[in-house]
Amino acid sequence: MLDPKLLRQDLESVVALLARKGVVFDVSGYQALETKRKSLQLETESLQNKRKDGSKAVGLLIKDGKKEEAETLKAEIAGIGAELAAIESQFHEVQAGLDRILMETPNLPDASVPEGTSEDDNIEVSVVGQKPEFGFAVRDHIEIGELFSGLDFDRAALLSGSRFVTIHGDFAKLHRALIQYMLDLHTEQHGYAETYVPLLVDGSILEGTGQLPKFKDDLFRIAPEDGGGRERYLIPTAEVPLTNLVRDSIVDASSLPLQYVAHTPCFRAEAGSYGRDVRGMFRQHQFDKVELVWITHPNKSWEAFEALRAHAEAVLKGLDLHYRVVDLCGGDLGFSAAKTYDLEVWLPGHDQFREISSCSNCLDFQSRRMQARFRNENSKSELVHTLNGSGVAIGRCLIAVVENYQNDDGSITVPDALKPYIKVDRLTPKL
Secondary structure, eight states: OOOHHHHHHOHHHHHHHHHHTTOOOOHHHHHHHHHHHHHHHHHHHHHHHHHHHHHHHHHHHHHTTOHHHHHHHHHHHHHHHHHHHHHHHHHHHHHHHHHHHHHHSOOOOOTTSOOOSSGGGOEEEEEESOOOOOSSOOOOHHHHHHHHTOEEHHHHHHHHOSSOOEEOHHHHHHHHHHHHHHHHHHHHTSOOEEOOOOSEEEHHHHHHHTOTTTTGGGSEEEOOTTSOSOOEEEOSSTHHHHHGGGTTEEEOGGGOSEEEEEEEEEEOOOTTOTTSSOSTTSSOSEEEEEEEEEEEOGGGHHHHHHHHHHHHHHHHHHTTOOEEEEEOOGGGOOSSOSEEEEEEEEETTTTEEEEEEEEEEOTTHHHHHHTEEEEOTTSOEEEOEEEEEEEEEHHHHHHHHHHHSBOTTSOEEOOGGGHHHHOSSEEOOOO
16 A cells, blocks of 8 residues: 555655556545545544633633533533534545545556556566477477376366366376475575465455455455355465565564465466466466565565565576566556566467566555554664565466476476476376
C-alpha cells in the first residue's frame, strides 16, 4: 500500500509514476474523498473544542450558582455529541472509500525501471550459457512425456478438468529431485531457513501481499457450504504465507535480514489467460514452486535484490541451462513490485526463452499493508522492506531439463546437479 501522506503531498508525481505502469489514477474521485475527509476532520475538531469549552463553562456556571443556565448549556453540549456521532459515521464512510483506493492502487515503479507498455519493451540484462545444438528433430516436453508415459493430461482432466497434469515414473522422480536440489542449494549455500507453510490462508493475508482485493478472480476460494466458518483461499504462491510471517509484528533489527525458502504447490485460476499456453504443463491451475522471501532493513533491500536474483540464477547455472535475465518495463511490472527481474530459460521445444522465475523488490508496499516493522537506532518503529522470487518454478524447470537434455533415442541425460538425487546418469523410456 502506498503511503497516504505521499498521495496528499505529491499527488502529481504519484499519478505520473502510476502511468508508467499503465495505471490511470482516479484523481477527481480521490480528491473529492480527500476534501470531504479534511472537511469532516475540521468540523469534528471544531465541535470537540466547542464541547470542551462548554463543559468548562458549565462548571463555572454551577460554581457561580447559575444552575438554570448550566442545565441549558448541558443540553446544548449533549446535542454536540449527537452531531459528532453523525459526523463520525460520515468520516468512517469516507475513510473506507480512501482505503479502497489505497488497497487497489499498485506500487510505484522505481526510477530505474525501463519505460514500456508490455513484455516486448523489457530490457535484456544478460544472457548466460549457449543455446544447445541437436543433430536430430527436437521433441517438446509433451512428446518426451509420451515416450516415458510420464505426463498424463487426459487422466488429470477426468479428475479435475483442464490445465492439470498427473506425473508418473521417472518424470515424477525428476520432479522430486528438482525440489530437493533447490531446497538444498538455497539452505546450504544461500542461507535460507526452510519453512513449511499452510496452503489455505485468510483473505486478510492475501491483502497483505497485494493479491486481494485487486486479483480475486485469479484465486481459488474455499467457502464452508453452510455459510458458517471462515472463508479461505488456496495460495497462488508461497510468497503469501512466507511474507506474512512478520505480519502485525515488530522484528528485532538484529535478526534482519530474514531469508525464508519454502516448497509448496501453488494454485491459480489463470483468469484472462485462456488461449495462452494451453498445450502441456507450462501454464497450469496447480503447479509446484520453490519460493524465496527476504525481509530486510530498508537500507539493505537493493543489495538483497541483487542477491536474490543471483540465488535464483544459481539454480539454472547449477543445471547448466541456457537463460537470460530481463529487466521488466513499467507496463509489465506486477502489482506489488517496485522493480522486477525475470529469468527466462531456453526451451528447445518452444524455440524461445520462457519465464521461469521473477524476482521483485516491493520496498515497504507490502509491509505497510501487513504492518510489519522493526525498531530503528532511535527506537522508533519503521517498516521493513520485502522481496520475493521464484527459486524456481518446478514444472517449468522440469520442462527445461527434459527438453535441453534430450537425446536422439528419446532418453534424457541427467544433469550432474541432479545425480545425487536420481542416482542414475540417464533416464530411458520403457518402449
